[in-house]
Amino acid sequence: MKTTLFPLVAKQAMVRRRGKVLVGPIDLTLEGRGTTIVIGPNGAGKTTLLKMLHGIVRMNGGALDWACSREEAQRRQAFVFQTPIMMRRSVVDNIAYPLQLIGVARAEARARAALWAEQINLGDALDRQATLLSGGERQKLALARALIREPDLLFLDEPCASLDGRATREIEEILLRAAASGTRLIMSTHNMGQAQRLADEILFVLQGCIHEFSLAREFFEGPKTTQAHAFLRGDIVE
């Protein structure tokens, strides 16, 4: 049987840069089910927190413990950045790239990538240069490229920032399908409608710390702290 990644336990985890604490100290246990949506004001530390949990930002204190080895956890997770980088290659080659990195033969990688391109409505654009895609198309490509290795865990940093309603809906549909098939999602967003549509649990971040961590329904029906209340009302919270 496949070993599990979760729970992920952060103990006093901290990121500091130039003498300033960006995140932490954080104590947090993430279980292996559902979708966690990370919200909070600009500069609260959401991106840094996601990158810290993913292991691509150096920690200055504390520990992150997976239920498996760190190497295995790394192998089984992916990250979709707010502004994904497209390689100067075709759409199909961009999506196939993570499979080629792990040694899948080019023809098979491209065949699987073509199936993914269909799923994200880029089936007609297989040979287009990816750098010429629109913002929404790039985000969908980045999502397919992250999901093609069937990660157990996917981090997403504001994947729908500056996308229109249609592109946002398409991305949410892909995310809901991934979640339904068992991919654990941890994602930041500024869009509270989107948070309500996707979240099983909410992590509300303020000044680098976890201010509230609750079931989504409880959070939206009645946040525990005045800051979260104010944030949901649209007030300025710092």
Ligand SMILES: Nc1ncnc2c1ncn2[C@@H]1O[C@H](COP(=O)(O)OP(=O)(O)OP(=O)(O)O)[C@@H](O)[C@H]1O
């Ligand atoms: N490498 C770095 N060195 C110094 N400061 C940094 C670094 N990276 C981020 N910061 C600062 O850390 C704080 C948290 O940034 P972060 O991007 O994690 O916040 P965020 O909640 O994702 O913000 P937003 O909602 O605006 O995307 C900000 O004040 C930012 O300027």
